[in-house]
Amino acid sequence: MLIPDRFKNSLLQAILLTCPISRAYRLCRGNPLRRFVPFTVPLALAVSTSLVLAAAYSTTALVDTSGASPFATCTADNVAGQDAFDQNFPNSEVEPWIDVNPTNPLNIVGGYQQDRWSGGGSRGDVTSVSLNGGRTWRQVVIPGVTKCEGGPFDRATDPWLSFGALTAPSGSSVRHSTSSTAARGCLSASRSTAG
Secondary structure, eight states: OOOOHHHHHHHHHHHHHHSOHHHHHHHHTTSGGGGGHHHHHHHHHHHHHHHHHHHTOOOOOOOOSOOSOTTTTOOTTOGGGSOTTOOBOTTOEEEEEEEEOTTOTTOEEEEEEEEEBTTSOEEEEEEEEESSTTSSOEEEEOTTSBGGGTSSBSEEEEEEEEESTTSTTTTOEEEEEEEEOSSOEEEEEEEESOO
8 A cells, every 4th residue: 555655644643543562663674664653652652651550640629728918917138128129028928849758749848939029038938738639738937047037137039948858758858948137138047857
């Protein structure tokens, strides 16, 4: 049977997606397209496996991971006295970072900047924690970083979270943040063994 060139790729893809691998290879043996079989077969397997795995998940209603700003009543950082050209956005949450505990997939932790400044940084980096796979969340202020968190710095930025074997004990989480005042800055790290 002669197949026009413009249909050869489509036919090969149809064969690979609908026929067993050995049959597809036999049909392509002796065909100039056979050089594509070693690449196309793994791709077809990956696509079909992804479709099966994707079918196992479902969506649910959206769930709030945070609430109103925990810094709403804070006066320690003197918002009005900071840079006159900078604007603070209360209740804003930006630069989210999320990670899932590899030893307990029901434990999800997300970090974000709370109350972002237009010129950079926020009044503090906050963490939201779920211990039931994301059905409910608890907002946690990490102590000792910004003035609103009981620390020495006016602002925090660049929240980052990680779980893993390097965070002893395994499965504990580590949260990093960059903090600053007008005169100095630092990189802080906090560790939690409670999720």
